[in-house]
Amino acid sequence: MLEIRFHGRGGQGAVTSAELLAEAALTEGKHAQAFPSFGPERRGAPVTSYCRIDELPIRLRTNISAPDIVLVLDPSLLKTVNVTDGLKETGTLIINSQKGPEHFVHNHKLHKIATVDATGIALQILGRSITNTILLGALIRTIAPVELSSITAAIQKRFDQKNAALNIQALQQAYQETKILNMPDYPTQENQFADAPAATGENAPVQPQAQSLWIELELGCLITNPGNSKTYYTGSWRSFYPLLNKDRCIKCGICWILCPDAAYTQDTEGFYPVDLNYCKGCGICAHECPTGAITMLQEKEAGV
Numbered sequence: 001m002l003e004i005r006f007h008g009r010g011g012q013g014a015v016t017s018a019e020l021l022a023e024a025a026l027t028e029g030k031h032a033q034a035f036p037s038f039g040p041e042r043r044g045a046p047v048t049s050y051c052r053i054d055e056l057p058i059r060l061r062t063n064i065s066a067p068d069i070v071l072v073l074d075p076s077l078l079k080t081v082n083v084t085d086g087l088k089e090t091g092t093l094i095i096n097s098q099k100g101p102e103h104f105v106h107n108h109k110l111h112k113i114a115t116v117d118a119t120g121i122a123l124q125i126l127g128r129s130i131t132n133t134i135l136l137g138a139l140i141r142t143i144a145p146v147e148l149s150s151i152t153a154a155i156q157k158r159f160d161q162k163n164a165a166l167n168i169q170a171l172q173q174a175y176q177e178t179k180i181l182n183m184p185d186y187p188t189q190e191n192q193f194a195d196a197p198a199a200t201g202e203n204a205p206v207q208p209q210a211q212s213l214w215i216e217l218e219l220g221c222l223i224t225n226p227g228n229s230k231t232y233y234t235g236s237w238r239s240f241y242p243l244l245n246k247d248r249c250i251k252c253g254i255c256w257i258l259c260p261d262a263a264y265t266q267d268t269e270g271f272y273p274v275d276l277n278y279c280k281g282c283g284i285c286a287h288e289c290p291t292g293a294i295t296m297l298q299e300k301e302a303g304v
């Protein structure tokens with residue numbers, strides 16, 4: 001049995017990835033499962049989804065804790081989520097990254113590491129940072145748990161004609177551009193996840209250790225203490241950040257009103273600077289700003 005775990009963010013299509021892969025396996029006469037595991041069900045929040053594929057009926061119904069393959073849809077997850085947790089020594093790690101796979105050599109004895117600039121392909125072809133089908137292209141290139149034609153058929157079944165064509169184009173580009181490192185050919189090095197991307201911008205970086213954990217919540221998950229949202233640093237969910245052009249800002253406050261994470265406050269000059277500890281990078285402020293004063297920029301990966 002092949003067990004595959006996807007790490008993404010709410011809105012990036014991690015759940016759809018697992019479902020498309022399972023659908024492709026089913027069309028090949030295999031047995032398959034696909035299911036998600038959510039934390040906070042919000043755009044930008046870390047999401048995990050799972051897929052099992054086997055020639056025989058699958059009776060397991062648990063989350064996948066020792067995957068054969070891990071796919072990381074967003075490189076910013078590397079600084080907050082232990083994506084290789086439980087990954088088998090014979091396993092494969094596939095990451096959305098502008099870096100080559102050698103940058104992610106882990107002291108685990110993995111079988112393969114692969115990278116593809118899925119965000120770049122998504123922005124170029126889809127016009128937005130939805131990387132799920134693109135990572136499937138990298139998966140087929142690296143391991144091929146199903147045929148490329150089975151995945152494209154699943155995409156055609158799932159999306160309308162226009163979106164299916166765009167997603168298949170993006171998937172095929174990822175298939176061509178995926179860089180693969182066969183680990184048995186490569187000397188083991190120290191874990192290099194320590195140089196994962198740092199928060200960008202003028203504000204202090206996110207401090208993940210300051211986050212409250214779900215296990216600390218009261219029974220029923222009621223949070224009764226006032227002002228508690230300050231302890232939830234949703235800035236760790238961000239892969240794009242807003243940049244303000246003060247020359248175009250008319251101080252209308254629409255960004256402040258509409259930001260779902262209250263990341264804006266007004267300063268003494270009447271401008272609205274963003275606190276990147278809380279900005280989750282959804283882009284609503286940039287979309288709604290009437291003068292186009294806000295531009296969303298991709299977080300830089302360290303060392304690129």
Ligand code: SF4
Nearest residue numbers: 249250252253255289
């Ligand atoms: S919405 Fe745009 S113009 Fe209005 S305060 Fe925010 S940045 Fe300035």
Ligand code: SF4
Nearest residue numbers: 259279280282283285
């Ligand atoms: S609305 Fe803007 S500031 Fe608020 S979370 Fe979204 S991107 Fe960040």
